[in-house]
Amino acid sequence: MKTWKKKLTKENMAIMALLGILLMVIAIPVKKTETQKDQTAAPENKSTASGTQETEEEDNTGGYAGELEERLESLLASMEGVGNVKVMVTLDSSREQVVEKDIPSTMDTTKETDSTGGSRDVINSRQEETTVYVTDSAGNKTPYVSKIREPSIEGVTVVAQGGGNAVIQKNITEVIQALFGIEAHKIKVVKMK
Structure with a gap:
């Protein structure tokens, strides 16, 4: 019995105190990450004076521009004489949700x-x-979105293997004009190195 009391003195008390502190340190970050996940789960809405709404997720137009670039690249690559192609599309604004x-x-x-x-x-x-507001099953009111306006295209740059040929440049420019309805001076086609 004496040996047990000896071991329970200074060294063991210090070890038990350190274990208690370690458990507290481990438990604290778990609680913070759970609340951070809850806060980031629902995107915040920003209302603008023109009756439109933008969410932070939609404010990033890279997804829309990236999708346009991929689709245009695959279309242009299938044209005769174009060869390998890279496309960059610039947009003039972000996506808008028009509120009723x-x-x-x-x-x-x-x-x-x-x-x-x-x-x-x-x-x-x-x-x-x-x-006009819509009430969901939980009783939350959200503005009724009547339509979503995608951003308009400001300019397109195409880098293609066949971009040095004037006929290929003209064909690429005409295709982009037909697809996006932008003027020829907002389209640049160059040869890939």
Whole structure:
């Protein structure tokens, strides 16, 4: 029994205290990461004055531009004489969600006649604008999105193996103009090294 009491003294108490501190250190980061996951699970909405909404996830237009680039690369690579191709598409803004608005208006017309026989029409009009909300099963209200506007294309650059040939350049430029409706001066085709 004496040996057990000896071992329970200073050394063992210090080891037990260190073990307790170690357990606390291990438990603290687990709680913080769970709350961080909860906060990042739902993207924040940013409302703009024009009745549109952007989410942080959608604010990054790299996905949309990247998809356009991949599709255009595969299309141009299948054209005769183009060869290997790289495409870069630049956008002028980010994706917008157009929020539905309820805009009731009233108009009153009054005809006034004065003592000299003159008359005039007085028109009073009033218009209000309110956002339409949708309530989900949990009771949360979110604005009703009527449509999503993709950003417009500002310019396209194509680097192609056949980009040194004037006929190939013209064909690539015409294809991009037909697909995206942008002017020829916003398209640049160059030869790949």
